[in-house]
Amino acid sequence: xxxxxxxxxxxxxxxxxVGIDTLMDQLxxxxxxxxxxxxxxxxxxxxxxxxxxxxxxxxxxxxxxxHDRAGDVTLKIVSYHPCNxxxxxxxxxxxxxxxxxxxxxxxxxxxxxxxxxxxxTGAASAIATRILAHGTASRLGMIGCGxxxxxxxxxxxxxxxxxxxxxxxxxxxxxxxFPDRVRRLGLGKVQxxxxxxxxxxxxxxxxxxxxxxGVGAGPVFPDEDLxxxxxxxxxxxxxxxxTEVPRSLLDRAFVCPDFLLQAIREGECQVLDASSIGxxxxxxxxxxxxxxxxxxxxxxxxxxxxxxEDHVALEYLFDLAEDMGxxxxxxxxxxxxxxxxxxxxxxxxxxxxxxxxxxxxxASMGKR
Amino acid sequence: xxxxxxxxxxxxxxxxxVGIDTLMDQLxxxxxxxxxxxxxxxxxxxxxxxxxxxxxxxxxxxxxxxHDRAGDVTLKIVSYHPCNxxxxxxxxxxxxxxxxxxxxxxxxxxxxxxxxxxxxTGAASAIATRILAHGTASRLGMIGCGxxxxxxxxxxxxxxxxxxxxxxxxxxxxxxxFPDRVRRLGLGKVQxxxxxxxxxxxxxxxxxxxxxxGVGAGPVFPDEDLxxxxxxxxxxxxxxxxTEVPRSLLDRAFVCPDFLLQAIREGECQVLDASSIGxxxxxxxxxxxxxxxxxxxxxxxxxxxxxxEDHVALEYLFDLAEDMGxxxxxxxxxxxxxxxxxxxxxxxxxxxxxxxxxxxxxASMGKR
Numbered sequence: 001x002x003x004x005x006x007x008x009x010x011x012x013x014x015x016x017x018v019g020i021d022t023l024m025d026q027l028x029x030x031x032x033x034x035x036x037x038x039x040x041x042x043x044x045x046x047x048x049x050x051x052x053x054x055x056x057x058x059x060x061x062x063x064x065x066x067h068d069r070a071g072d073v074t075l076k077i078v079s080y081h082p083c084n085x086x087x088x089x090x091x092x093x094x095x096x097x098x099x100x101x102x103x104x105x106x107x108x109x110x111x112x113x114x115x116x117x118x119x120x121t122g123a124a125s126a127i128a129t130r131i132l133a134h135g136t137a138s139r140l141g142m143i144g145c146g147x148x149x150x151x152x153x154x155x156x157x158x159x160x161x162x163x164x165x166x167x168x169x170x171x172x173x174x175x176x177x178f179p180d181r182v183r184r185l186g187l188g189k190v191q192x193x194x195x196x197x198x199x200x201x202x203x204x205x206x207x208x209x210x211x212x213x214g215v216g217a218g219p220v221f222p223d224e225d226l227x228x229x230x231x232x233x234x235x236x237x238x239x240x241x242x243t244e245v246p247r248s249l250l251d252r253a254f255v256c257p258d259f260l261l262q263a264i265r266e267g268e269c270q271v272l273d274a275s276s277i278g279x280x281x282x283x284x285x286x287x288x289x290x291x292x293x294x295x296x297x298x299x300x301x302x303x304x305x306x307x308x309e310d311h312v313a314l315e316y317l318f319d320l321a322e323d324m325g326x327x328x329x330x331x332x333x334x335x336x337x338x339x340x341x342x343x344x345x346x347x348x349x350x351x352x353x354x355x356x357x358x359x360x361x362x363a364s365m366g367k368r
Numbered sequence: 369x370x371x372x373x374x375x376x377x378x379x380x381x382x383x384x385x386v387g388i389d390t391l392m393d394q395l396x397x398x399x400x401x402x403x404x405x406x407x408x409x410x411x412x413x414x415x416x417x418x419x420x421x422x423x424x425x426x427x428x429x430x431x432x433x434x435h436d437r438a439g440d441v442t443l444k445i446v447s448y449h450p451c452n453x454x455x456x457x458x459x460x461x462x463x464x465x466x467x468x469x470x471x472x473x474x475x476x477x478x479x480x481x482x483x484x485x486x487x488x489t490g491a492a493s494a495i496a497t498r499i500l501a502h503g504t505a506s507r508l509g510m511i512g513c514g515x516x517x518x519x520x521x522x523x524x525x526x527x528x529x530x531x532x533x534x535x536x537x538x539x540x541x542x543x544x545x546f547p548d549r550v551r552r553l554g555l556g557k558v559q560x561x562x563x564x565x566x567x568x569x570x571x572x573x574x575x576x577x578x579x580x581x582g583v584g585a586g587p588v589f590p591d592e593d594l595x596x597x598x599x600x601x602x603x604x605x606x607x608x609x610x611t612e613v614p615r616s617l618l619d620r621a622f623v624c625p626d627f628l629l630q631a632i633r634e635g636e637c638q639v640l641d642a643s644s645i646g647x648x649x650x651x652x653x654x655x656x657x658x659x660x661x662x663x664x665x666x667x668x669x670x671x672x673x674x675x676x677e678d679h680v681a682l683e684y685l686f687d688l689a690e691d692m693g694x695x696x697x698x699x700x701x702x703x704x705x706x707x708x709x710x711x712x713x714x715x716x717x718x719x720x721x722x723x724x725x726x727x728x729x730x731a732s733m734g735k736r
Contacts, residue, residue: 005698005700007698007699007700008699008700008701008702008703008704009699012713012714015711015714016714020711020714044419046417049414049417049433051412051433051435051441053435053437053470055437055470056470056471057470057471057472059470059471059472059473060473061433061435061441061443061468061470061473063431063433063443065417065419065429065431067419067421067429069421069423073419073429075429075431075445077443077466077468077475079468079472079473079474080473081471081472081473084472084473084707085707085708088472088707089707090472090474090702090707091702091707091708091710092707093473094472094473094474094475094701094702095701096466096475096700096701098445098464100429100445100447102421102423102424102425102427102429103424103425103427103449103456104425104427104447104449104452104455104456104458104462105427105428105429105447105448105449105452105461105462106447106458106462107445107462107464110700111700112700112701112702113701114701114702114710115702115710118710119710145708146708147707147708147709147710149708150708150709150710150711151710154711174708177706177708181706181708181709181711184709184711185711328698330373330375330696330698331375331376331377332373332375332376332464332478332479332480333376333462333463333464333480333481333482334376334458334459334462334480334482334483335376336376338545338549339452339453339456339457339458339459339460339515340453340459340513340514340515340517340518340542340545340549341515341518341549341552342459342482342483342486342487342515342518342519343383343388343518343522343549343552343553346380346383346384346388
């Protein structure tokens with residue numbers, strides 16, 4: 001009756017053992033399969049809610065629940081504190097994800113969601129890029145060189161062969177260290193080219209934006225001399241008023257949100273009429289050929305971050321962990337002889353042997 | 369940069385060391401103080417949301433967030449599975465509670481919320497009973513003899529001297545074992561009297577209802593020959609359509625909800641017009657003398673369970689744990705040399721000594 005915890009060390013061990021390319025490819029594959037068979041009746045996914053504040057530091061704590069009516073409940077808690085890297089050497093985005101058994105309500109598993117979030121956001125962009133980027137695309141532009149940029153580039157690099165990465169960050173120190181982070185992805189002969197945001201956008205076949213631009217302070221690049229087939233993965237907008245892509249580009253582009261209801265509240269779609277917003281990602285994944293003509297026109301993947309992605313990533317990581325014997329059980333929740341007595345065990349805590357919990361009614365945290 | 373976990377064993381150890389009476393009294397005291405100084409501007413408390421389902425078993429998983437604008441964020445995940453005790457020897461209500469630092473978004477602490485929920489629900493009823501029950505009240509009625517009944521009786525017993533406890537549960541086995549559970553509270557000369565729901569209600573000065581009655585299946589007792597000063601702590605209604613108290617009693621009673629917005633959606637208040645609902649609990653706690661005349665008339669505390677109660681209980685338990693050196697740190701969330709590199713440490717995991725996290729920016733989980 002314990003909760004299986006995959007902590008930071010487990011995640012690292014798992015990544016080392018599997019390898020980052022296999023990890024990205026397998027998650028992209030699983031996510032593609034889930035999206036292609038997406039059924040609104042099966043999944044209950046509310047738009048995320050949260051608390052935003054300016055004090056003690058500007059930040060946001062959000063909860064992203066999802067109920068698989070054929071399975072369990074996953075709930076990700078994710079926070080966003082753009083001062084974290086410089087102030088505390090912590091990532092901007094921190095997270096934990098819990099898996100709840102719908103047979104008993106137990107917390108079956110708990111995992112570091114920080115790595116999971118970066119990985120699944122990269123995988124989602126890989127999927128959109130594979131379908132919407134131009135057939136000859138080889139030049140990637142990156143605006144915003146923080147943690148999300150690494151998995152954006154990694155994800156995209158698994159679906160198109162990159163010749164060049166042009167990049168810009170508003171912080172010179174972050175820009176200076178960016179090539180080192182990305183070189184560790186082992187992308188081969190790719191050229192790194194520091195540039196202005198405008199130059200980065202102008203030369204990009206595929207442009208990823210992953211910035212901490214403030215509310216009302218976007219866009220993060222101008223709509224000037226862009227390639228006619230530019231594909232943008234806009235992953236930074238995740239709060240009302242925060243946008244990264246110029247309105248004029250959005251107006252003429254094919255815009256594909258990950259999750260429409262959330263995108264019109266927090267994503268690039270918040271400035272658009274419903275009639276100018278394209279289908280959701282799962283719709284183009286289901287019938288990619290129907291969208292082949294979009295490869296020649298500007299396209300924007302409006303990636304606000306979808307709880308379904310978290311759910312798929314959680315199951316994937318737990319499956320790997322089970323195969324590798326990773327994870328630590330903790331006895332977080334109540335256990336005792338009498339489920340109707342909250343004070344049970346106060347006088348004499350029952351031992352492992354005497355507790356009547358013969359069969360765990362919840363499936364193991366991994367394969368089911 | 370670790371997360372302090374108070375697991376089931378820590379909670380037990382803490383209860384054993386402090387003693388259940390001191391625990392209930394101190395939490396009731398802290399909650400009274402917080403309610404008396406309640407300031408809407410300080411606290412952001414949304415109505416809880418959740419997933420309800422009938423399969424694989426009837427159940428509910430909910431999230432209850434609260435933001436202290438002068439402090440941190442607390443988020444309780446709580447589940448309700450009425451088949452748990454008989455099917456799995458698990459409590460109907462299971463829960464975990466997380467404390468999130470608003471400086472960094474880190475998960476500072478995580479605690480078993482199952483015991484916490486039972487304790488704080490008892491404390492809330494103690495507070496309402498102290499203000500609203502008749503001055504000579506000594507006969508308690510209990511309808512629903514599960515886990516919540518134990519802390520209901522315990523809480524009430526700390527504010528009025530009980531002579532008799534009449535009790536009813538729809539399950540004979542639960543009813544049969546009830547006196548044993550309650551006797552461990554050490555209530556002295558109190559008489560236990562098994563009875564029908566109707567008899568329990570009729571003789572009660574203070575009536576607590578804590579049932580798993582189904583949606584639309586209430587009330588759980590008839591409005592027949594009740595004492596004119598009856599005070600009801602109705603703690604079971606926690607879902608739209610679920611109610612325990614007869615409409616006619618609600619209509620003539622002074623009804624005090626813990627949290628109005630939630631009570632009109634899930635509590636006894638859902639059947640009432642706004643004009644027939646009294647002030648919230650914090651309002652009567654702030655000026656109890658102004659409500660002294662209500663001691664002579666029927667009163668109902670509509671206890672749906674408020675995130676503020678969870679927050680106060682969490683801080684209290686963590687303060688105790690800190691004093692006692694209880695709790696285990698886990699390294700759940702990301703930690704590494706470069707906060708901008710999700711793959712950092714994959715090749716060579718940094719050791720404790722090399723990680724640049726000199727000062728934890730989040731306050732310790734206990735006293736601040």
